Amino acid sequence: MAEDKKIKTNSVKAWLLAARPKTLSGAAVPVMIGVALAYVDAIEYGTDSFSWIAALLCLFFAFAMQIDANFINDFFDFVNGTDDAETRLGPRRACAQGWVKLESMKKAIAITTCAACVIGLPLVYYGGLEMVLIGMICVVFAFLYTTYFSYQGLGDLLVLVFFGIVPVCCSYYVQLHTFTWQVFLASLACGMVIDALLIINNFRDRDNDREAGKNTIIVHLGAEAGLQLYIGVGVGAIILGGTFLMNGHILAFVFPFIYLVLHFITYLKIKRIYQGKALNLCLGETARNIFIYGVCVSVGLLLL
Template sequence: MDPNIQSTQPKGNDSRWRVWWRLLRPHTLTASFVPVLIGTALALPTGEVKGSLFLAMLLASILIQAATNMFNEYYDYVRGLDNEKSVGIGGAIVRDGVSPKTVMGIAVSFCAAAVGIGIYICMESSWWLALVGSLCIAAGYFYTGGPWPIAYTPFGELVAGLFMGFIIIVISFFIHTGTVSLASILVSIPIALLIGAILMANNIRDRVGDEKNGRRTLAILLGHTGAVRFLAGMFLFSYLWVTGWVVTGMFSPWLLIVFLSVPKAVQAIRGFQDKSSPAEMMPAMACTAQVNTQFGFLLALGLFLQTWI
């Protein structure tokens, strides 16, 4: 396909802002701001939290996530995965007439802006973060870009959880404290799993179409039932992991507040069970992203209460 053949003007009945909002794939943006919030909450007891660094880290993470979504939009179009009948929030190019060249240009601009913000963060903390930040941007691009896209392998969930969960939490803690603690590593694990769960939910929905287009995602390898069970296991492990912290006395019982998000996790799993069409699974996919949001905010709240009460 020629990536320059379409107009930059959205078509159809949607207002322009709705098209661009969908292009950002807002339900995935929780994977960027939840880790920053948690890493910062962990740093609160040190008394060294700087508001400017928090905001800079938050904006840089959102920009990288948004750029990743746009790279995904562009390459799904170029490789023929998206069409006007595709289900999901993507498809701004095929359904709304947004120019592929424009989508790629915005993605690159977002990455450039993130680099600029990253320079400020490095000046205020450590230049080693320049290397880590570069790896995060590269992971976002190579998820669907390049000759061997990560999205076509069983490792997408692992990469997403590692870079958007583990690394972002650790960096968000480090920029305030100048160190990496055991607590920051332990707390990152359930968040990494839940970010990976967002991708797993997406891959469960798209399993049949992805397999026809040559992908070999984990959801394809496990099959629908196996993938849903694996997703349930990711949820279960996250809650048990937090429970383990409390039982061993490493963290306050306040962190058990994350269990308030259990009903949303149950709703997500039930939404995938006995479903076959992508449209039927859309609500469950949305619920999975909401689990990450609720669990993440509640975990941050528990860390805050542990510090101040």
Template sequence: MSIGLWLKGARPKTLAASIASVMVGAAMARVHIEQMGTCVAVYPEPAYCAVNRAQQDLLLGRFWMVTFLCLLVALFLQIAVNYANDYSDGVRGTDAGRGGSESQSGKPQRLTESGLVPAKHVFIAAIICAGIACVCGIAAIVISQAWWLFAVGAASLVAGWFYTGGKHPYGYVGLGEVGVFLFFGLAAVLGTEYALCGMVDVGGLLGAVAAGLFSCHILMVNNLRDIDEDREHNKRTLAVRMGESGARTLLIVCCVIAWIIALLMCGTLWWPWGVVLLLSGAGVPVRMISSVKKHAFGPALGAASFQTLLFAVVLALSVAL
């Protein structure tokens, strides 16, 4: 029960989705906050200009604190979901064959199935991480006074548990990608944007769609890797339902849509260098798709995670520069 074992159980390769979503939401919020300071150059100055500047100063003063809290919420909530998934799949027997080391099985080792960690300890770890996410979320909501985010947080917790937990987990009927898109895309990005600037806009919505699709790539690669075992244990993921060929095609389609939106956003914010910088990583999705076709799922997962962060970093640079 070493720290390294727990870190592996947290599935660090998947955590890029949480980081990227918060970065995208923060970047789009920053755009709106900066625009608030723009006012007409007339004398006497309209009263609303002073009001806008005061609001801008307030939002800028708490920007980094709220961003950091949103990042902690997203990270610990995802780690909690990963532990809960480990626990639920382990007690169901879905993770059979992943009790050995990753080098032996060719797939990530699971804490519960391996027997190295008692199932109840994995469950408790999931609760602790969810609790930390709740505390950070409450702090962010109180500071930003974005009270409706309590409902978003509660929905995220419920969705995280019922992904593989409960009597009828939606991850077992092919809705896992829908959950990832909604909560790692729309909820995480738009929730962060709203907490930081008190509104959401078209730019934030586009960023949320792109971030959600990029996050789905990670799950799609995972499900393609596990397609045979999932079929055997009656886990009807989208990959199982569509078949390997259909799932690969869907991965390509989602990848193309995500990259089109990403290029549009980065080009609009910082022409032409946002596009140039993003296209410098165009080999990453190609490597992801080609690796999946070759059943080299380790490199494919790394590429899927990297392109998620690549989009967020280039978007943030496009906003800043």
């Protein structure tokens, strides 16, 4: 608490904490995988259409949308009473702690939303007008996730779509103007890996969420089912990674087993700790594991 008092309202440090820079790895991983797949296939098809500018635009758009979603989540969870400075178990949030004023957060949401649109607009040149529709859907669901879907137990589905299918497939599409079954299955695997972060978050907050009327999948199914879901998404991602093996990308299939070992170790820690703020250690480990998965798949693709 003493540390909280040192953070001045609307200071640079306050905004950095509100942006949650550690979550940016989750935004980067799907783009990394989509770009790696596109780069390898561009070489295989003998096309010179691959553009690093388009790849960077996808990455920066993902970063902007992630920060925007974090601001939206911070604001609406506090307004709806889901975040409480006294009962919250997870990392402290800017609005709930008074680090950022509500009016300032409203303006920040407007700015980051516009910034994401400006960053993403040039992708129309590479991927066509359909990129406008994709961008609009991303913005709309960034709001709907916190304000509606997360309360209905549909947050995991949205993670699968917007941290798996959409970023991986779109990062590939803007390069080669198509996508394959391999890309789609890789996007599902990526979404499952990143969903582990939401699962551990909801597992930790299950009691508070139940009281707040936030019916996450963990609240619906219970803690034990949540544990099985956590280990299940990791194993499922590896199984889906068999598509790399069938397409000759042996290392892209083998390297992620490093991730699976780390994922299983984190699962055992979650099972042992089971509840309380101590689970935040597992939250950090899960974020690390996600990044390692992205590196393993991307490097595995590029090396062979």
